[in-house]
Structures are given as C-alpha cells and as structure tokens.
C-alpha cells in the first residue's frame with residue numbers, strides 16, 4: 001500500500017511517503033472505509049512554519065492528513081524559477097513528521113501529467129486579474145494541478161494559505177463550479193517579526209533585501225488603516241507604491257483594493273464602501289517577486 005517509508009532518525013514517528021496515485025488512493029480508501037476523514041495540504045515543498053500551520057489546520061478539520069509536495073511545471077512560464085525553485089525533500093519530510101502529518105504524496109511529473117496529457121482546468125476571468133496579468137499562465141497551471149491532486153487524494157477538506165489570496169479564491173471558484181465534494185479552508189498568513197509573509201521564495205532574498213522586505217507588510221498595513229478611515233484608494237495606492245520604492249523595491253506590479261470574493265476592483269476615486277475588502281500587492285525586490293495581502297474593514 002505504501003511504496004516507501006522515509007525514516008528520519010531525529011523524529012520518533014517518520015511520516016509515510018507514497019509516490020504513486022494508486023498507492024495514495026489505496027490508503028485513502030482504507031481510511032474512508034474505517035470511517036476516517038481526510039484533510040489535504042497541497043504544497044510545492046521548501047516548507048516553513050506557514051505550511052506547518054496549514055497542516056495543523058487540516059488536522060483540526062479531519063482525522064487524517066495528507067500533504068503533497070510537487071513543484072508543478074505547468075504554473076511556471078519559460079524564464080521563471082522552475083529549475084531553481086528550492087527542493088528540500090529530506091528536510092520537508094522531517095518537518096512533516098514533526099508536525100504529525102500522516103502521509104506525504106510525492107508524485108513524479110509523469111504521475112501528475114501522464115504521457116500525452118492534454119486536459120487543463122481554466123477558471124476564466126478571475127485567473128486573468130491581478131497576478132494573472134503579470135503571470136498569465138499561472139492560475140491555469142495551478143487550477144489544473146490542484147484539480148488533478150484533488151482527484152488523486154480525494155480529500156474531504158483541503159487547506160490553502162491566505163498568503164496566496166488570489167489562488168485561494170480561484171480554487172474556491174473551481175471547487176464550486178466543478179462540484180468537487182471538498183471543503184476549502186483558508187489558513188492565516190504566518191509572518192516574521194517585521195511582518196514579512198512567510199514564503200518559500202523568501203529564501204531567494206539577500207541579507208540586504210531581507211532587511212528591506214518588511215516594507216511590503218508595512219506599506220499594506222498603513223494603506224489598510226488609511227482605507228478603513230475613508231482615504232481614497234487612488235491616493236493610498238500611490239502612497240504605498242512610493243513607500244515600497246523608497247524602501248528599496250525595484251518596481252511595483254500592483255497595489256489593488258478588490259472585492260474579497262470575486263476579486264473585482266473597487267472604485268479608485270471613492271472611499272471604500274462599508275464592509276470588508278481585500279488589499280493585495282505584488283512588487284519586485286531585486287530578482288524576487290513578493291506578494292502579500294490584507295483584509296480591510298470599514
């Protein structure tokens with residue numbers, strides 16, 4: 001049933017590892033036959049405390065937890081960081097053992113995209129906004145791999161970080177549209193002491209860039225306070241962009257105030273309406289693109 005068990009001498013209970021869809025589905029079937037529920041955390045590895053908090057959330061919402069680690073080629077465009085994306089299998093497995101994850105799914109590319117595979121999932125509209133403007137391939141690659149992972153793992157619950165807020169909303173929409181019987185849960189963003197959202201790509205930052213990176217949270221936080229006080233989104237956006245550029249960011253892709261469910265842009269030249277909105281930002285620090293977001297209430 002399990003095609004390999006990784007043993008890490010530092011942990012008492014090593015996490016089980018499967019690499020094939022068939023082995024994964026055998027285990028999931030056995031659990032479900034025994035009345036267990038399955039929580040699922042899809043990742044691309046290079047795990048940090050943010051990922052482990054998603055595993056924790058999955059454990060709170062299901063009796064068994066599966067984490068997948070798969071660096072998905074379909075969500076990287078040529079010239080992006082697919083080749084250099086951090087891969088740390090041994091360390092990831094040790095962290096997942098320590099977190100009490102029950103099973104890790106480590107599929108190969110051929111397992112996820114069988115030879116000759118031509119079927120994609122496209123969440124139209126929502127995938128083309130915000131990050132989708134700068135990374136047009138990205139959410140199509142994400143929706144395609146997450147749909148495949150859901151079919152492989154057949155979870156009852158799946159947890160995704162709010163750090164990737166647009167991704168979370170795209171997945172919610174896909175699940176709704178396709179009728180996947182899976183409850184999607186958002187996990188709160190984990191932050192370093194200066195507010196920087198934890199991300200595997202933070203590993204790319206030089207020491208100097210890391211010192212500047214906290215400005216992303218500071219700029220968004222300041223903007224969220226101003227918006228909640230009724231400042232015009234157009235003015236607040238200009239201030240946040242200036243803050244980032246002053247702090248050492250190379251360029252800003254966007255700072256945007258949107259509807260938290262549909263991601264539709266809210267009017268720029270009128271104070272934010274009463275209620276809840278989402279403020280998202282993406283900017284370049286050297287060769288690293290950082291994204292972050294905050295909820296705004298007025």
Ligand code: PAF
Pocket residue numbers: 042043044045070072075142145146164167
């Ligand atoms: O957020 C990620 O790590 C990835 O986009 C995901 C959801 C695992 C799909 O490859």
